[in-house]
Amino acid sequence: MLRNFRTYLANQWGLPKEAIDQLCAQINTKQVDKEGFLLKSGEICPLTFFVEKGLLRMYALNEKGKEDILQFAPENWLVSDRGSVYFNEPSDYYIDAIENTTVVLLDQGFMERISDLGPSFRKLNERLLHNHIRHLNKRVKLLLGASAETRYLNFIKLHPDVLLRVPQWMVASYLGIAPESLSRVRRALAKKNFKPGQRLS
Amino acid sequence: MLRNFRTYLANQWGLPKEAIDQLCAQINTKQVDKEGFLLKSGEICPLTFFVEKGLLRMYALNEKGKEDILQFAPENWLVSDRGSVYFNEPSDYYIDAIENTTVVLLDQGFMERISDLGPSFRKLNERLLHNHIRHLNKRVKLLLGASAETRYLNFIKLHPDVLLRVPQWMVASYLGIAPESLSRVRRALAKKNFKPGQRLS
Missing domain, CATH: 2.60.120.10 (Jelly Rolls)
Known part of the structure; x- marks a missing residue:
């Protein structure tokens, strides 16, 4: 216990x-x-x-x-x-x-x-x-x-475990950005083959 | 001293x-x-x-x-x-x-x-x-x-003494809003005859 x-x-x-x-x-x-x-x-x-x-x-x-x-x-x-x-x-x-x-x-x-x-x-x-x-x-x-991308990358670093457990609109709310901005950031990162846990150069 | x-x-x-x-x-x-x-x-x-x-x-x-x-x-x-x-x-x-x-x-x-x-x-x-x-x-x-107006009213409450001692762009920077948004808020408050120190209903 x-x-x-x-x-x-x-x-x-x-x-x-x-x-x-x-x-x-x-x-x-x-x-x-x-x-x-x-x-x-x-x-x-x-x-x-x-x-x-x-x-x-x-x-x-x-x-x-x-x-x-x-x-x-x-x-x-x-x-x-x-x-x-x-x-x-x-x-x-x-x-x-x-x-x-x-x-x-x-x-x-x-x-x-x-x-x-x-x-x-x-x-x-x-x-x-x-x-x-x-x-x-x-x-x-x-x-x-900070840009939406920087905010998102910082969130992933702080809360790698939370990322997959909450809906995207909650992450957007925490970051203070529109859900559409978060979708755009995620698409751009996917294009760069970014995976959580990895630092972008 | x-x-x-x-x-x-x-x-x-x-x-x-x-x-x-x-x-x-x-x-x-x-x-x-x-x-x-x-x-x-x-x-x-x-x-x-x-x-x-x-x-x-x-x-x-x-x-x-x-x-x-x-x-x-x-x-x-x-x-x-x-x-x-x-x-x-x-x-x-x-x-x-x-x-x-x-x-x-x-x-x-x-x-x-x-x-x-x-x-x-x-x-x-x-x-x-x-x-x-x-x-x-x-x-x-x-x-x-919060709206730009709410942020500004909170700032006035926290820092009534600072308001007149710093340029407006610094207040806008602290509030995380564009200088033009701050000008708009100030004009709207002036129209309502708002004076710092006074709470809007």
Whole structure:
């Protein structure tokens, strides 16, 4: 049980087996069926979700009622709305399941319990937060000025596993481009015999 | 000297005068003239900059050689490239001065010295990092799906002080819209007698 979560605690946090056993004994999980919701806009959700198995997405509805996808979360990814978790705000976002999904439910106490294991864990947590900010800045940079092809190639690099599990319109939504632009990019890449996992020169 | 930085330490971090005196005694500052650089793409910069007086911007050059503005930093704002500071990567970004600027130079040791003042400061730092992530997610949401007018109104709310200090093309660059779109939005708002600081119904 919780094989991915236990591996995450061991690899990402460097925790020994005893500490992992102790943390997992206090952990709750939840099953959510495909198209089921973990969070809806307007709700306050104090939880962060770790995806043990399955695939989630976080999205917002824009002024035209279209879904803009902020994040995909396959196995071993965390997803949460920080405004809700840390600032007690009603969320602007939805989190739902693209596949039948098992999530580990992490409350604020969970991070405290990890921090209590030693001061190095709080530093590691800070490092992970800086890394998150670094990645979001890269995303903003791509959205501001990168071509549809560059955005798509970056997505493949970040999420090679998600590519085949979601419909193309969701990828286009995440990239902030029209579905037709994505089709054009994919045709152009196919003509160059590009395969995911391969870098174009 | 360092009036803004001292106020920031008192208000944001809740530090007493003695701690502020101690921290400021170990602090270096730098003057950078208008159009001068603090960071160029390809360089590694281990510093975070606090703007004591003046105005900075962080930008990237896109595939067409155009400047995409990631962030404006007027007085009391912090700006840094986390990839460079925390992961020792050559930067993708430029940081330069839009006005003659005085910055406080913060190295990694600075955060350690604040943390050493007590465990509550490390928690406060985490909260500030979560807040940064929350704001970057909002920015991504706006870039993915908001109209030019919504983006502009959000910018005015976040940066009322910057609006009159930068040329319009820089605002358009930050918003990820064409300068002509921004002119159109401004004309439409003027027709509605909109004034910055006022919310449209």
